[in-house]
Amino acid sequence: MKFRRLSLIFFLLFSLSCSAQQDFYQLVRAQLGLGNYFEPSNTVFFEQALKEEGLLKAVLATSDRVVRNSQVGAAQSPFLCSDGKIHENIFGPVPEPLKQQHFELDSFLPKGSSRPLGADAAFIDYLLGNSLSSDAVYYLFGSAFEASDSLDFYKGLALYTANSLEQAVDYFDRVPDTSSYFEKSLFFSTVCDAYLGRFQQARSRLQSYSGSWQELCQYELAALSLLEDDAHAYRQAAANFSYSSYALADGEKLFDDIYRSRYESRKKSPALAAAASAIVPGLGKIYSKCYGEAFASFLCIGATAAIAADNCIKRGPQDWRSIVFTTIGALLYVGNIYGSYVSVGLYNNYLENAQDNTIVFNIHIPVRSLFP
């Protein structure tokens, strides 16, 4: 009896020290062949969940995540990113950060006497057309050119091509509406704002436009409406689609498909997923198309339940082992119901994120082909 108590105390101390020593914990995980398929790690996730949602939700969400964080759980997951990991925190999927370049433009001191840009336009086009956009930025900011609308446009275009979107918008905005570069600047700055997530700014920019590229303007407005989740505004903008312009037709059809899938098709029910998982562990996950997670949940909960039942029958429900395994089993079971409920929303979030990326990409395509 004394030995059993001592082993229990040793086991508890061992578990505590393992979780306290992150490196040692990772080392033990490595010996068990357990990979980490989630970013951030379960520990960080639990801390965040505890802070944001309270103890109960944190425990349930983490227990579900522990089951999902396995080779079987992550297999065929629709949420896996290109780096082989699932980027997800307590609020849902974490979008990959936009990779941007930043130039120290103030450090360039233009040299020589000012000259017009005109003679160098061909050289700038050559640089931009040959993936030498950084050289274009250095040249435009290092040379002494006379101030002009074309210079501001080319500076904006060079920064945009070099993936420095915030700096590009500053220069596109300087092009006056009387300039022949105004329309190009307007649509390029709209693309930049869409990538940067500044949808309202992009919308107000387009709403003030009254030029000849009306269909392109409505196309961009429709895309922004989808990004802002505004179905009414989308219908208004899409009413102007002609579906006949070579540069816009494909995008218009794609936006219509996204609109139908978001607002017209029947949504999956989180309550139904939770109920299905309560009847058969993992069934709710199949409903939300997470097949690997479903299988992992079924295996884990089934095995824990069998071990708990065996201990209860052979040793009695008062025995500490029966209590431990029943508690673990119950935690995994309730965690799976909670996880199934959440997984429907999570699946929709991932789908919407993927659709948003497609929309932003399709905002950029016609602008590049109409204003090469």
Next chain:
Amino acid sequence: MRRTTLLFSISIFLSAAFSLRGQDADSLYMASLCEKAVFEAETPRQANQALLEKARILHSQQLYRQEMEALGRLRMFALRPEQRSEVLQRQACCAYLLEDYDAALSFLEEAGVDTGYVQPKLKSEWAAMFLTFLVPAGYVYVDEPWEGLLSTSLNALSVLWIVSQISSGCYVSGILGGAIALNGTYLGAQKRVAQLLQQRNSEILKESKKNCLVHFLGPHLREE
């Protein structure tokens, strides 16, 4: 023709002057002026001269990837054989500094340098796999005895679990729980040893390539 030559000469002069001052923005601007000389070059030789100058400026700014790209755009047919070899060695140097040793070796081979590189003897995957059937032996083979000790303890705990459960009549817990535990500890050890072996072998390969490259690129690298 005269205009291009004049522009090119000015570029070279300015680049020398500014690179002495060591100002980043100025140097990068000079690199773009070299690119202009490439754009306006009338002969491949002029273009090559400008590209070499651009590569030199980028090298002074430690922008090795961009330097390698500039060197890669040289019109090789317009270079003399010894210049070609020199360019390839500079590319190898850039690749070395970017720790891309495979690329560096292939540049050297293209330059006609007999590196005499022989792949070192690597630890055998088969030996590791068979030795891991006896868990600590596999870990000792990949030079991680302490991890081997940890893995052995975990395996011992799994076996202890099975024995204690079965001896007290809990057959389902013993067999099912034991299978799960051994799946983690025993097969986990196989997986971990394979991972460690891969790490060790790639380290050995990297080190041997690095040593070989240092021998041939030494004079170039000493100039840094």
